[in-house]
Amino acid sequence: MTFTALATPTLLLEKEKLMANIDRMQASANRLGVRLRPHSKTMKSARAAEALMASGARGITVSTLKEAGYFLEHGIKDITYAVGMVPTKLPEAASLMAAGADLKIMTDSVEVAGVIAAEANQSGIGYKLLVEIDCGDNRGGLQPESEELLQIVKLIENSTARFQGILTHAGHSYGVNNISEIEKIAAQERDAVVRAATRLREAGYAVDTVSLGSTPTALYAKDLSGITELRAGVYTVFDMDQQARGVCQTDEIAMSVLSSVIGHNKAAGKILLDAGGLALSKDRSADKFRPEVGYGQICNEGGEVMPGLYVTSVSQEHGHVRIRDVNDYDLFPVGSRLRILPIHACMTAAAYDHFNIIENGVLAGKWDRVNGW
């Protein structure tokens, strides 16, 4: 398998692996009896979203309002923007709703909820609000027992805006590397948001959406009673970070960076690539469990994993590969090409405006992506 038509560095996507990963997660959602609302933060691609919808997904999650606009242009209306709303972004949200988006926005701030309620009353716009719950990740979100949770919902319900439900994300599921720990965190994630829903219902509020998810917990949760929807994103392509945590196998990773060998520094024992920090990202998420993987796992151009060969360091446009022995120079002469399995697919993909699709072992067109804000 060679890709001489492509200039390097560039992004490859193996369609068969993507489809298998999509089906694996949809089967998990079906098994758990919840709706799947994939997070588009990894793929940011309308064609990928089409494949997700065809497999059974309903609606999408986005990480930027620009993504929301892109997907709306491609006919996807049911969109949850799962990053905290701020008042200055409300006009953009209103524009998306006016253009037909069924947009859900999110906050964990009483002050922001107050502004949303006031803006809704003034404009008549029925903003749909989710409240973020912290299930132990310590990123965004209110504690399930917090007083502010009730304050926010009261503010919204007394306005033209609508309270849609609650949402949490167990980002700390990325901090462990065995399935039994992931199962525990999945239960914690569920308990936090179910507890918050129960408190709100006891206070007399309807809670339509009870949403959670992360790739590890979504794949390994045992029971999601009380949950209405699952969100996850990186599972579509996986990466070496997920592999290091035991969440996927190396051969399930569907995305790679095609790179050229631009030099052999024999004095330093290195092969140099034209894929560096910009082409791969400087993410080192796999360090906790597999520090040797560095900035990516090397495969040959056909995609076969080269055990023990990694991008050991990067500068802006250079990837440095410490050779295993001098035979590696013959294996990868200057001008030859290889593939790199990324550490964190979401970060790596963001450097590219399209995927080169590989299907049945040959190039099969491009899928565009949206980046930026």
Add this chain to the structure above:
Amino acid sequence: MTFTALATPTLLLEKEKLMANIDRMQASANRLGVRLRPHSKTMKSARAAEALMASGARGITVSTLKEAGYFLEHGIKDITYAVGMVPTKLPEAASLMAAGADLKIMTDSVEVAGVIAAEANQSGIGYKLLVEIDCGDNRGGLQPESEELLQIVKLIENSTARFQGILTHAGHSYGVNNISEIEKIAAQERDAVVRAATRLREAGYAVDTVSLGSTPTALYAKDLSGITELRAGVYTVFDMDQQARGVCQTDEIAMSVLSSVIGHNKAAGKILLDAGGLALSKDRSADKFRPEVGYGQICNEGGEVMPGLYVTSVSQEHGHVRIRDVNDYDLFPVGSRLRILPIHACMTAAAYDHFNIIENGVLAGKWDRVNGW
């Protein structure tokens, strides 16, 4: 100073600081008696290149052929592509030359030089070749005493291609944090490339270009006898990595990311921003000397540094700021804005397609940038 017209996260560039940095480096080149060929890898902006040329720079350095095409479209013809050439990229280089670029390409590989010589003979294209020398950075380049250096130049001189000269980069100058160490590395950088030039001249070859540079060595070299040109890039805007090494002061950093506060996680003692790994990059170059800086130094919206307040961790779209004390919540309420001085300006800027220019304290338009390959 507020920027309510701008959606966050977005990139700010303070023009007065940029111009002062440009003048500082031009003065250093003038003092050392060498031509300055700025590296456009940081700014990737035609408007910035115009400012550099106006200050005295002659020609530019690029890190991708896409950059070369962009600058050529903007009227800059004298371009050095300072990343190792591979045979598959020769057609793109030939196209640029056909479109009027005075393009210099580079290799350290005898095999690649052989292909360039053969392609030149076949096509009649006078590719101009620089040979890369390793001055101790252990990235690309041949040792000054290497046999391959003479082999490459002989191959090229016996072809339709032309040997332009030699080039090195003391990337290891980023590994120290005091001026006397930088001075030593600057001498090492000079000695390596002057030694290579001497060997080539002794063998009867003309060496037009003897090029070196990195921001630290270009600013602090004491003597560049034998050198014809200086290359550097990040000095245009500087960053916290350069600040951590003592190469610049914090108030010389001309680039920052404008970000909104999207939440307060009081249980976790955090302010959350809408600038995360994608908006800042995951570069941690400052860790060696100032690990506390994390992913960036926080300033208020007006640009005033907030001592002790840093982006302590990031996820894809979230920056986490550990508060100093609870007063920080009042200082930065949800919905307010602040600026982040980046760790590594080249990596951060790559997430954006333009700079928002600040001049005389107010927004003064946009400068576009080119990204990708």
